[in-house]
Amino acid sequence: MSEHDYSQLGAYALGALDPVESREVDEHLATCAECRAELAELEEMKEFLGEVPPEAFLDGPPDDGDLLLQRTLREVRETPARKSRWKPWLLAAAAVVVVAGVLGGGVLIGRQTVEQADAPVPGSKVVTAADATTGATMTTTVEPREGWAWIKVQITGLKPGDECVMLVTDKAGKTWTAGSWLISDKAAHDGSRFGGGVLVPPDQVKSVEIKTVQGKHVVTTTV
Amino acid sequence: MMATPATEYFLGWAPAIVPTVSANQGPDAAETFVRALYAEHGRSVLAYATRLTGDRAAAEDVVQETLVRAWKHADDLDQSKGSVRGWLLTVARNLVTDRARARAARPVEVADVVDRPPVERDHSEAVVNTMVVLGALDQVSPEHREVLVELYYRGRSVAEAAKELGVPPGTVKSRTYYALRAVRAVLAGHNGEVAR
Numbered sequence: 051m052s053e054h055d056y057s058q059l060g061a062y063a064l065g066a067l068d069p070v071e072s073r074e075v076d077e078h079l080a081t082c083a084e085c086r087a088e089l090a091e092l093e094e095m096k097e098f099l100g101e102v103p104p105e106a107f108l109d110g111p112p113d114d115g116d117l118l119l120q121r122t123l124r125e126v127r128e129t130p131a132r133k134s135r136w137k138p139w140l141l142a143a144a145a146v147v148v149v150a151g152v153l154g155g156g157v158l159i160g161r162q163t164v165e166q167a168d169a170p171v172p173g174s175k176v177v178t179a180a181d182a183t184t185g186a187t188m189t190t191t192v193e194p195r196e197g198w199a200w201i202k203v204q205i206t207g208l209k210p211g212d213e214c215v216m217l218v219t220d221k222a223g224k225t226w227t228a229g230s231w232l233i234s235d236k237a238a239h240d241g242s243r244f245g246g247g248v249l250v251p252p253d254q255v256k257s258v259e260i261k262t263v264q265g266k267h268v269v270t271t272t273v
Numbered sequence: 274m275m276a277t278p279a280t281e282y283f284l285g286w287a288p289a290i291v292p293t294v295s296a297n298q299g300p301d302a303a304e305t306f307v308r309a310l311y312a313e314h315g316r317s318v319l320a321y322a323t324r325l326t327g328d329r330a331a332a333e334d335v336v337q338e339t340l341v342r343a344w345k346h347a348d349d350l351d352q353s354k355g356s357v358r359g360w361l362l363t364v365a366r367n368l369v370t371d372r373a374r375a376r377a378a379r380p381v382e383v384a385d386v387v388d389r390p391p392v393e394r395d396h397s398e399a400v401v402n403t404m405v406v407l408g409a410l411d412q413v414s415p416e417h418r419e420v421l422v423e424l425y426y427r428g429r430s431v432a433e434a435a436k437e438l439g440v441p442p443g444t445v446k447s448r449t450y451y452a453l454r455a456v457r458a459v460l461a462g463h464n465g466e467v468a469r
């Protein structure tokens with residue numbers, strides 16, 4: 051490999067080339083900073099793949115596991131499901147930290163994201179609606195992602211202590227929960243911002259509704 | 274309006290994808306929920322726990338406890354397949370670790386300790402790591418996912434993977450490269466360009 055050949059580098063990073071090919075890549079890398087930089091990024095991804103054990107790619111039920119299923123069912127019938135409002139959000143927040151760290155910029159990337167978050171990404175749709183009954187006004191931004199959508203809302207007219215849920219309805223009529231959060235005094239006064247992702251193609255997002263956790267309608271925007 | 278607390282702020286990359294599953298109430302819902310998880314993920318979680326513990330009986334206890342916890346957290350778990358499995362695998366791993374630690378610390382009280390697993394809150398970050406990666410692998414194309422599974426997770430060479438997948442070795446190599454780029458792009462929340 052005397053010229054740049056990125057296509058070898060993926061398999062090289064994963065240690066899957068044969069010894070001869072691998073030597074050729076070594077020789078090229080010794081002389082090429084560009085390919086070394088590319089390789090460093092691929093190796094970063096390899097480390098990330100290491101978070102997942104190989105057993106993650108087995109499907110189906112265990113062999114000979116019926117007794118296990120039966121005793122698990124016995125235990126679970128006596129266990130109430132715990133209602134949790136906060137955990138999904140905490141998980142999402144932690145996920146961002148992890149991803150930012152892995153992509154190499156750490157805190158810097160995280161901060162840039164927050165600063166840039168006001169500028170909608172290209173292809174976003176922005177809609178505003180007010181609800182005369184509840185007095186809430188919401189601006190909704192649907193940001194395209196690869197096959198899914200990131201929904202940002204900014205809402206005024208909420209009460210401190212309101213526990214809100216964001217529900218996204220797609221054009222097929224299915225409703226998805228995109229997260230839940232609590233309105234602080236400050237957010238009630240200044241406006242509350244929230245965001246959540248749904249596995250709905252951006253052009254299939256039909257409407258975004260905010261409800262309280264108790265089920266009361268707050269405001270809806272139709273996209 | 275500007276200084277919004279971090280927890281309330283939207284986060285552009287959060288891959289939490291959360292379809293609503295109808296109310297998880299009552300013994301029937303519990304049974305349906307656990308049966309579904311077991312049918313889809315049971316083999317994966319049990320195989321993993323068996324490798325970690327080196328003991329099928331201990332591994333079954335871990336799987337049982339993992340599924341019970343999943344039920345307790347059913348509301349949080351309404352997510353994409355990759356993430357659910359990532360959650361289950363990580364909880365299983367942490368249970369194994371906790372049990373090993375408990376055994377090492379208090380050998381005499383093993384039985385008591387095993388009956389009272391520690392509170393769940395400590396593992397959230399690791400849960401996210403595995404969830405995030407599996408979620409990303411769910412979002413890249415099947416061809417991309419497949420070469421990564423063969424080369425990385427099954428430790429196959431390019432030649433072996435080519436035979437297994439029925440494509441030329443050159444295709445395996447270039448797919449591997451683009452697969453790694455695709456994972457990176459998904460994690461960055463972009464199609465192409467990612468932050469360096």
Ligand SMILES: [Zn+2]
Pocket residue numbers: 053054055078082083084085086
């Ligand atoms: Zn080069």
